[in-house]
Structure formats: structure tokens, C-alpha cells
Amino acid sequence: MMKKMKRILSIAMILVLTVSLAACGKKQEEAAKPLEGSEITFMIPEWGVPSQEMLDEFTAETGITVNVETVAWDDIRDKIAVAAAGKKAPADVIEVDWSWVGEFSSAGWLEPITLTQEDIDDIPSLSSFTVDGKILGIPYANDFRIGYYNTEIYEKAGLTEPKTWDDVAAQMKAIKDQNLLANPYTLPLTAGEGTTTSMIWLTYLRDGKVFNDDNTLNKENVMKTLEFVDSMIKQGLINPVNTTTKDIDTYRQLTNGEAAFMVGPTSFVGRANDEKESKVVGKIMPIVPPGGTEKATQTMALVEGIGVTKYSENKEAAEVFVKWYTSKQMQAKMYDEQSAIPTRTTVLKELIDTGKMKNTGAMLETSKLIQSPFPTGVPKYYAEMSSAIYNAVNKMALGQLTPEQAFEEMNAKVTSLAKQ
Secondary structure: OHHHHHHHHHHHHHHHHHHHHHHHHHHHHHHHOOOOOOEEEEEEOHHHOOOHHHHHHHHHHHOOEEEEEEOOHHHHHHHHHHHHHOOOOOOOEEEEEHHHHHHHHHHOOEEOEOOOHHHHHHOHHHHHHEEOOEEOOEEEEOOEOEEEEEHHHHHHHOOOOOOEHHHHHHHHHHHHHOOOOOOOEOOOOOOOHHHHHHHHHHHHHHHOOOEOOOOOEOHHHHHHHHHHHHHHHHOOOEOHHHHOOOHHHHHHHHHOOOOOEEEEOOHHHHHOOOOOOOOOOOOEEEEOOEEOOOEOOOEOEOOEEEEEEOOOOOHHHHHHHHHHHOOHHHHHHHHHHHOOOOOOHHHHHHHHHOOOOOOOOOHHHHHOOEOOOOOOOOOOOHHHHHHHHHHHHHHHHOOOOOHHHHHHHHHHHHHHHHHO
């Protein structure tokens, strides 16, 4: 009888222990996944959509389900504005282009995100997403301006890598005079956004200051840029078709072997060595861009980011996703699967050191020079300002305005906007 009782007590204790362990395990699992069962939406252009495998890994890790809404880049800004007008979230996590930050910040459409200092130091382009010390988005795809030159053409012309923009001007003339290329320099000049950013980064690379502290244009520095561009046009060093050609096609003049030098998107590090896209494979060297009196000490990034919408009802889960999506691990995977250039310096260095990214030249060195040319952050009126700038530059390129007239036209609008 006693033995039977002992057996019953032993079984009871085992059952109690099993239930206790199960309950403990469940509590630990809940503690590890405090947002288990949460569901968020993610609005992103096609090029930023993570694979289903990646999303499944995120759900397994956090318990958060992500529903992706793929929207054309041109439509996202309007969808956000319409939803925000009704105090609704178009999605919990949204695409945030660098040029939208000022407008979205002024309207209060973005929720601040908290990052460690280690993360902040690892992502130089965060400066374009930071307003009054608040991080309003995290960049996920890098696109900073870097120099490129055709080593074969330069060797034939007896030239070396340019250090200043005066060097560039003299070298382009020498290449043309030797009949090596008809239009050796390329730059967007159409009435479009690419012409605005070109004017900004060219001024920034040369002089380090595009805008005064009150957000008006710095006349001395911007005039240097306009006079440089005007001179290159009049000497026939830039192809006249650039006044009507898409930005990407002006840059392709380098990979088609039609141009010898440009400052352009980082994507051309890969494009220049892709036999499907380039006629000059192995002949293009990425370099730190030229500056005023020496190599540039700063460059501009035109990056894509993501952020959490103010009207999201799942802000905590949304922020967890944003940090995961822009993490070191994910940036490496996004490069492997979609060739997205990492915004994290550590990931970019690893890809270069391991040989996954080839023929990168000064890409890593230049990435560390990324800063924002806007002294108080991207202004809320950026779209209007951009229109004034690219229209004035385009008119100058077409011979309708002098550099001085082009400056006065854009400056009148920019000054008016800055005073509002």
C-alpha cells in the first residue's frame, strides 16, 4: 500500500513539475516575443520589397506579421499626404525619400526612432533623416556621389586622376582637343530633379556650402558652379542632348564609352563592370570626387529610407521592424538578393573586404564623407525649391539665361520660400 502511494505521489509531482516547466517555457517565450500576434503594414517601392523568406524569418524571430503593400515610388508621397489629412496611417511603416524629410517633419507625419550611438555612427547618411536631433527615418539603400574616370582615355591623353574641378575642366578640354572623345564630361541638365541635385552636390563638393544658415543660396559658391557648367557647355565638353535626356542616360554615357569623367550614383560601380550594361568593363575607376583646392572632404547622399507613420496604431511593432530591416544582417542580405548598396559602413566594408563587391576603388573611403548640404535639414518646401533650380539651370544650358540670370531666377524663389 505504501509503495502504491509513493508511486502516485511521484507521478503527481512529475505532472506538477511538467506543467510548471511548460508554464515557465511559455512565459519565457512570451518575454522573448512581447509583440507576438502583432500585425503591421509596410508600404515600399518594388526595389525595396524583402523576400518572403526574409519576412518569415522576422515573424519567427519576433512574432510580428508583416503585410507588404508594393506601391510605385511616384505614388507613395501622395498616398501618405491623403491619408495623413484624414489622420490615418497609409501603412505602419513607409518609404521615406531623403527629399521628403523636411515636408514630412513639418507636417508631423513621422514618429521619431531611437537608435544606439553605435548604429548612428555606422550610418553616415542618417544626417539627411535627422531634424532637431530626432531621427525620423533610417536609410536602407545607399546612393552617394562618387567620381569616375575612364583609365584608358586618361592614359591615352597623358592625364592623371583629377583632384580639383579646375583639373576636370582642363582635362576635359585636353581630351576633346586630342579628338579622343567629342563630349568627355557628362552631367544631367534636363528640367528635372536630377539637375537640381547635380547643382547642389557639385557646389557642395567644391566649396562645402550651398545654403546659408538662413536656407538662402550662397551666391558666391553657387555662381562658381553655374559658371563652371556654362563654360563646359559652351566649349562643347558636355553633350547638348543632356538638356532633354533622362538622368540615367546621361550617366550611361560613361559606361557607353562616350564620356571620360563624371560624378554620379554609386550604382555605376557595379554597372561599369557589368558586361550587359557596359562597353568599358575594367576601364572605369571610382575615385573620391574632386573638390575646390584638393579632393572633396564631403559628399552628398541621395538615399532611400523607411520610417514609422505618426498615425500608426502599432508603433512599437513598426519600430522593431524598421530596426530589423535596416540591420547589418538585413543590409548584407539585401545586397546579395537585390544589389542594394548598404548604408552601413561596416557592411559596405565587409562586402568589399570579402570580394563580394569588386573594382570598388575609393567607394568605401568616399562613403565616410557623407554629410547633408542642408544646414537645418531638408526644407519642407524642397519640391518647390527644386523646380525653381532645375528650370533655371535648364534654361541656362539651352542658352536662354546667363549664369547670373539663372542664379537670380532661382535665388528669388528660394529666398521667398525660406522666408515663409
